Amino acid sequence: MKRLVLLGGGHAHVHCLSSFAGKPPPGVAVTLVSPFARQVYSGMLPGWIAGHYGIDECVLPLPPLARRAGIEFIQAAATSLDTTRRTLRCENDNNSGNGSSRDIPYDVLSIDTGPVADLSHLPGAREHALTVRPIEHFIEGWEKDKARLLAAQGGRIVMAGAGAAGVELALAMQHAFKLAGFPLDLTIVSAADTLPGHAGARLLRIVRERGIRVLDNTPALRIEPGRVILPARELEADLVIVSTGASAALWPREAGLATDERGFILVNDRLQSTSHPDIFAAGDCASTLGHPRPKSGVFAVRAGPPLAQNLRHALAGETLRIYLPQQRTLYLISAGDRYAVGSWGGISWEGAWAWRWKDRIDRKFIARYR
16 A cells, blocks of 8 residues: 655645545555644634634634545654655654654655744844744734733734735734724834835735834844844834745755755646655745746645646556646735735735625635535
């Protein structure tokens, strides 16, 4: 019997679980390994912060999905990979009862672990800030920090990182405190120009109209208790949130997998490692050779069906199918309240109707796999 290991409970692997439940690959033992027992749908996270959803509406529990597909679920985090022995080293394995490490053998390995937070360039971030990744840790931290700020009847938040994700979170936090009746002083600092493009200009206008300060081309140099140090000034803060861009985990490169210049697993147009044909990767942990795309859940969701198909073909010794990520994609970014900004290529729009559209898409995704 062949062994397929799905590492990570990302959006693409969620589709694989659903596909295998309907039609299991014959003669294959499948194992899902993830450090968390649920997959948080990142597209609904700002809506949870703003108060539009309960957290249970935004997550997909992995153990039930695995059981339905006849797949073993191991709650553990990968720490290293031996491509010669074809074993995956994992730690914090709750199934073993003692939290010890174990090696998980595979014939085919698929990786969908998402990105990690790179805090090496921002001294003090690990000790004195709340980071957006891992999302599970962010959820736990935000619940505690929100309770603390509500008890103080408001506060000052500095968001380090002004990409779409950081701006979306800032607007959601402002809305949540507005509903609670308390002021929230928000400042966004960015090392580059904030939110380029037509949709970015719309979102930036909304941010400024709602009284959120934006400091462009102003990198955070370090974070100290209660303040953020900038090149020419300091910002006092009751909470600092770091929402910088996606970074790659170190262990794939250390294992000898081919990676791009940023360390993301390099795959071909079949979602297959360019250096190890028995390993596949999808989502934000991977980059397609010759077809770079932004790190976005939109691309991870689209990669699910071709990944499931090619894993079946690889296990059966059949020809793999070509898949290339779409060049244009739909973006819908919530603006705190039930209002959203959208874009497709060079076209952008905004309105309450755009939020309702996003809400339908997000709820449909959760309902499809739950």
